[in-house]
Amino acid sequence: MKDISLVLKMMLKEKKDILFSVFFGFLAGITAVSLFAASGYLISQAAFAPPIYTLMILVASVKLLGITSAISRYGERYFSHRGTFTILKNIRLKVYDQIEPLASRLLQKYRSGDILARIVGDVESLQHFFLRVFYPPIVLAAVFIATIFFTMYISAGVALTMSAGMIVVLIVFPAIFYMIQKKAALSMREKRGVLSSEFTDYLYGFRELTIFQQAERKEQQLFDEMNQYEEMKASENRQLAIREAIVIFFSFFIAIIILVQAGFYVAEGNLAGTLLAMLFMIAITVFEDTPSMAVLPAHLEESKSSSKRLIEVWENEEPSKVAVQELEPDLPLHFDFKDVFIQYPNEKKPAVQHASLQIKPGKNIAIVGPSGSGKSTLMQALLTFAPVKSGHILVNGEDINTIAPDSLWEQMNVSLQHNHFFYGSIYENLRFANRNASAEICRDALEKVQLTHFSLEDQVLEKGTNLSGGEKQRLALARLFLREASIWLLDEPTSSLDSITEQQIMNEIEKVTKYQTVVTIRHRLTGLESMDRIIVMNQGEIVEQGTYTELMGKENGYFKAMKELESQQLAF
C-alpha cells in the first residue's frame, strides 16, 4: 500500500470522476448483460409466436438497453479518461514540487539519463493505475454480483457456476499472473534505466567518443542494449497475449458449461426452455470484459514500482528545514561555518571536514588550495547546494537551512567554474541575469569584460559551444554586472584568461564591489595582498587562515610554502 501511496493520494482527490466512472461503467456493463439477456429471451419467445405486443415490448426493451449501454460506455470512457489526465497532472505537479528544491543534489546522486527516465517514464506509467487497475475490477465485480443475483431467481445451479467463474477470473487468475509478473517487471525497469543512461552518456560524450574513435563501439553497445530491451518487451507482450487468451478461453469454457448445465435442467424439466438462450447470452456477456483482468497484474506491478521509485527520489532527501524565513533584502549578511562536514552521496571520503570560518559583510575573501582540496564545495555550501552532513552554517545567527533559499540567492552574484549558456542571442543570455536590463546596460557589461567584439544579436549555441573558454568566463562575468548583489561568489572566474585581461576585469569587479562581500576561489596566488582574509585548504580541511601578511609571516606555513613554490615555478 505504501508503494502505491503517491498515486492513491492523487487519485482520491478526484472522487467525482471516480464515482462517475464506476457508476457509468456499472451501468454500461449491466445494460449490456440485460440487452443480451433480453435478446436471448426474445429469440426464444419469438419461436412460440406470442402476441405481437409481447414482441414489441421485448424489441423496445432491447433497443432501449442498446442505447443506454452505448451512452453509459461513452460516459464511463469520458469520466475515466478525464480523471486519469487530472490525476497525471496532479502527480506531475507533486513530483515537480518535491524535486525542485533538491535538483542539484539529485544530479549528484543519479545519472542524468536515469533520473530523466525515472521521472518521465514512471509518471507516464502511472496513468494506467486508475484506468486499468483501480476501477475496472470494481465495475466487473459489481456487474457480476448483480447478474448472479438475477440468475439466482432463474437457476441457483447456474448462479453457482457463474460465481465460481467470477472467483477464478477476478481473484485466482490475477493473483497467479501477478506473481509471475513481479520478476519480469524488475528486469525490464532496470534495463530501461540503463538504456536511458547509456543513451544520455552517448549524446553528451559524442565528441570525445568520436575523437578517441570509440563512437562505433559505443553505438554497437547501445544497439545491443536496445535489441535486448526490445526482445524483453516483445516477450512481455507475448506473455500478456497468452494470459489474455487464457482468460478468454476460460470465459467461453464457463459459458459452455452454463449452456450444458442449463440444457440439463431443461431436459429434467427444472427450467423453462425459453430461458436457455437467455442464460447462455448472459454468461457470454458477463464474461466479456474479463480479459482486462489478464493485463491488470502487469499494470499494478508497473504502477507500484513507478510510484515507489518516484517517492524514493525525494524520500530520504527531505530538507531538514525547521521553518523557512525570508531574509530582508539589503540586510548585511554574516556567514559563520561551525565545524562543517560535507560528504557527497556514494563517496567514501568527505569533501570538507572540520571547517570553521567567518565571512563578515563587506570583506574580500580568497579561498586557495590545491586541486580537489574542497574549495568549490565550500562555496557550494554557501549556496546551500552542498550535502552538509554535520556542523552548522549560520547566516546572521540563523541556521542556513531555515532560510528561504530564494531570499539568499537574491543577494548573491555567482560565477561558478562551469556556467550554463542557452541557445539564443548574447542579449538573451545576458538578460537571463536581469530581465529588465536594457540593451545599453548589456553593452556596457560586455565592455567591462572586454567582449566588445560581440554584438547583442550574435548567436550563442547550446551550452556555449561556439565560445572559447575565456569568452564563456567573460560572458558569465558580464551577467554579474547586470545585477545588484551584496555577495559575490567567484569560483576561478578568470582561470582561462591571460594575466593582463584578468587584471583589467578584476579591476572592474573591484570597482563595483567596494562595499560588497566578495569570496573568490583562486588557483594563482598573485594579487592576494589586499585580501581581508585568505582561507587555505588542503585535503578537505582549512589548514590556515588570515591576512596575506599573517600567513607569509608564519614559520613553515602552508600558504608560505605554496607561494614560494609558485614563485620558483614562475622564475623558470
Ligand SMILES: Nc1ncnc2c1ncn2[C@@H]1O[C@H](COP(=O)(O)OP(=O)(O)OP(=O)(O)O)[C@@H](O)[C@H]1O
Ligand atoms: N558532485 C560531486 N560528487 C562527488 N564528489 C565530488 C563532487 N564534487 C566534488 N567532489 C569531490 O570533493 C572533493 C573536493 O572537490 P572540490 O571541487 O570542492 O575541490 P576544489 O578544491 O574546488 O578543486 P578544483 O580546484 O580542482 O576545482 C574532491 O575529492 C572531489 O572529487
